[in-house]
Amino acid sequence: MTLSTPWRGLAATATALLCMLLAPLANAQATGSATGTYMVEGGSYMIELRQDGDTLVVVEPNKESPYARQGDGSYTFYNPNTETNYGIRIIDANTIEAFKPEHPESEPTRLVRIGGSVASDDSALASSADEDRYGAMAEHYQQLAQDDPANIQAWTACSAVALKRSMSNPAEADAYATQMAGMLRQMDVATSPCPDAMPGW
DSSP, rough: OOOOOGGTOOOOHHHHHHHTTOOOOOOOOTTOOOEEEEEETSSSEEEEEEEETTTTEETTTEEEEEEEEEEEEEHHHHHHHTTEEEEEEEEEEEEEEEOOOTTTOOEEEEEEEEEEOOOOOOGOOOOHHHHHHHHEEEEEHHHHHHHGGGGOOOOOOHHHHHHHHSSSSSHOOOOOOOOHHHHHHHTTOOSSSSSSTTTTO
């Protein structure tokens, strides 16, 4: 997993507000699993994690990376494309850190849980076509969050919902979209900024 520099340090206030509003949902998650949606602290880059025994699968649009559990409790993955080892530490029930095991001097990237877990039943997952479509949509709104910081809360929410739709069944994704829409309404967003991801306002 490579966390691009532009996503780090972007709109810390917006992320803090998102995390504050979604804290009740995060606290309701099972503490025994890292499965869920995570956002870079101080940024808008998001991933999904899926716990599969001693493997932690990092799910990004159109990409999955299996991280193997290590003796110290962390998880690592070797990316042959970049010839780099990447690691993940579980800090607590709602927080993880991404780091490079071979570069301990580098500051780790902290990510916080912002939503419900991915579906555990394969029959409940999005279809391949939906996964591709919503994955591309999530990337589009991530880019808007970077390019249009004045509206970062709205674009980040859109990206999160699109990513959720790429991983989950419609009912689960709709419930998550409803929660995010409620959050945006509290920020005085009157209409959906992304009817393709969050319709029906």
